[in-house]
Amino acid sequence: MKIKVILNSSCLVQPSEPTCNGCMPLTESDQTGVLTHVPTIYFYRPPQNWLTPKDTIFTTLRTSLRRVLVHFYPLAGRLRWLDGARLELDCNGKGAQLIEAHCEATLNDLGDLTPSPHFHYLIPQINYMVPIEEIPLLCAQLTKFQCGGISLSYTISHAVADGQSALHFISEWARLARGEPLQTAPFLDRKLLRAGEPPSAQPRFKHAQFDPPPLLIGQSSSENESKKETTITMFKLSKIQVEMLKNEANRTRACDRRVRAYTRYESIAAHIWRCSCKARRHVHEQPTAMGICVDIRRRMKPPLPEKFFGNAIVDVIATSFSGELMTRPLGYAAGKIREAIDSVTSEYVHSAIDFLKNLKDFSMLQDIHTLRTNQGPFYGNPNIGVVSWMALPLQGLDFGWGREIFMAPGTHDCDGDSLVLPGYEGDGSLVVALCLQAVCMGDFKKFFYEDINETKKNGSIIVD
Missing domain, CATH: 3.30.559.10 (Chloramphenicol acetyltransferase-like domain)
Structure with a gap:
């Protein structure tokens, strides 16, 4: 209609x-x-x-x-x-x-x-x-x-x-x-x-997030992939399914009390990354990257004010080969994601600022084009981005006429974009909003839920 x-x-x-x-x-x-x-x-x-x-x-x-x-x-x-x-x-x-x-x-x-x-x-x-x-x-x-x-x-x-x-x-x-x-x-x-300040130092860390993302093996550009039709699907995860994924990610974690258990985000993002490789039918040698958006408000020294208004975020990249993600336990992918997130310290943020301040031109790092075009950077197949909105106060927005009956992210039709949102029922469930090439979405849905069901065979459930 x-x-x-x-x-x-x-x-x-x-x-x-x-x-x-x-x-x-x-x-x-x-x-x-x-x-x-x-x-x-x-x-x-x-x-x-x-x-x-x-x-x-x-x-x-x-x-x-x-x-x-x-x-x-x-x-x-x-x-x-x-x-x-x-x-x-x-x-x-x-x-x-x-x-x-x-x-x-x-x-x-x-x-x-x-x-x-x-x-x-x-x-x-x-x-x-x-x-x-x-x-x-x-x-x-x-x-x-x-x-x-x-x-x-x-x-x-x-x-x-x-x-x-x-x-x-x-x-x-x-x-x-x-x-x-x-x-x-x-x-x-x-x-x-350091907004508006001139560069004061050279970067002290490598910042792979500013490098071109991996391409499909055998392709010299992302032009063909960026032209393919995409579709958006919302995948619901019950609290039990979230706990099952977290349990599976931690099943093979080293038995070291000093090592934190993988979080809900790390476990779910690992699952999304692995399922996307399967749905896209990558060869085992395919390099793949996952973009992760890290809030730096509490990571800075001293911490930023809680209500700092602007972009208090840093993007980092987890990298692997599709074959390793698809064949190794879920904890392997979660470990790659943890490694990328843990790299974000106050020193790392200042190094990223120094990297950018020393650039003469930002144009290659900007996406200023409208949606539904093939212009601008392409971060889709073989790559993916998983953004967490789990901790944001998205729901219960009352302007005086009562709270909403439903909320959702608006249209986002870039291949590989995904958001993890709190479930609307407030019962610990989550929703994954994913944009993927239309030809891959059916297989993704199949792997997404089949692989969760497979985790029932492995151990007990870990509760937050």
């Missing part, structure tokens, strides 16, 4: 009070990697008193957005190019975009609300062909359905905020919409990560 979404209005929402003006230097992490907007969508069934008059919800969102932007004023600014494909943030108060639309369908017409092509029409679409100085850093869209249900989606430039910062913003926006005061102001000074 094709749904029809009609745009009613679009406006720029500016802070309700004067804010700091001028240029804000960005960190090296802000300026590299994915610079496009990251979407998230929430679905609600508001009570009747919120539906009349018909502009009540939109007015509440616009008024509270004006107020919250006073505190999160960088989101009302614009990016600006500098020499060497570097960027800075112009805090000019131009505003965030707020869109109102209606849909000639019901929420029931969307089925179980898991990510689908329908989401494309429910999420603000960013035109990356216009100058970057004209692109809002925050765009939100309210869509009303025939049944009285609504969706609220927002998309935030990754050049300005990581996942934790984005969730901090959206939760404070919801608090103000409910008529409550701001709970915690963001910490906006990026100089803690």
